[in-house]
Amino acid sequence: MDQSPRPPKRPRVDSDSATAKPWIADSQVWFDDGNVILVAEEVAFRVYKGALAQFSNVFRALFSLPAPETDPHGSRNDAEQFDNVPVVHLADSHVDIKHLLLTFSCSYYCHNGKPSTPEFSVLFALVTLGDKYDIPHILEEALSCLQRYYAPTLAQWRKVKTRADYVKTNPEDAMAVVRIARITGQFDLLSPAFLVCTTLRSQLLDKMGEPDG
Numbered sequence: 001m002d003q004s005p006r007p008p009k010r011p012r013v014d015s016d017s018a019t020a021k022p023w024i025a026d027s028q029v030w031f032d033d034g035n036v037i038l039v040a041e042e043v044a045f046r047v048y049k050g051a052l053a054q055f056s057n058v059f060r061a062l063f064s065l066p067a068p069e070t071d072p073h074g075s076r077n078d079a080e081q082f083d084n085v086p087v088v089h090l091a092d093s094h095v096d097i098k099h100l101l102l103t104f105s106c107s108y109y110c111h112n113g114k115p116s117t118p119e120f121s122v123l124f125a126l127v128t129l130g131d132k133y134d135i136p137h138i139l140e141e142a143l144s145c146l147q148r149y150y151a152p153t154l155a156q157w158r159k160v161k162t163r164a165d166y167v168k169t170n171p172e173d174a175m176a177v178v179r180i181a182r183i184t185g186q187f188d189l190l191s192p193a194f195l196v197c198t199t200l201r202s203q204l205l206d207k208m209g210e211p212d213g
Helices: 049-055 057-063 094-106 120-132 136-149 171-184 187-197 202-208
Strands: 023-030 036-040 043-047 085-090
Touching: 023 094, 036 094, 043 049, 043 094, 049 057, 049 094, 094 120, 094 136, 120 136, 120 171, 136 171, 136 187, 171 187
Parallel strands: 023 043, 036 085
Antiparallel strands: 036 043
């Protein structure tokens, strides 16, 4: 499937507004009958407002914000639109937002109704954005995969082939799992994640020396 974005399209803005930067319509997450456009890092996704609002309290609140009104000087400050559809800008990685929307709108990480084995970067995006935008079912499913891989008991930990069915990962990802545990309160992930971290040696020490380490 072609994953390259579509050619740039410029949103329609009021003539008195500052010139909007062009954004690129994503080739996969773009439904012609969608009624909201989400833009992250100048990549746009056209999706269904009602579906997002139904499962996300944050998106529901975001979409319920009133449209800008006439300012005291009498000029109209119209909300940004394209094709008569509102455009909402998000302060997230467009790659992470795409992972979220592919999972939410397209069940992309499933084949024939069965989950495929996702990359760790996908699960990390689903956990962090599922938590940020309050989408419980996506957050819980992503955490479930991580909890099955970073198993809490020695007996489960030794089932390497079984654990590998849930996520494609490498030892360096364990440091991000520690962060996930702290974000979500799933502290059962910490022991196995720290166990993997002990194998990193110099890589871990270098990471801990960074400002956010």
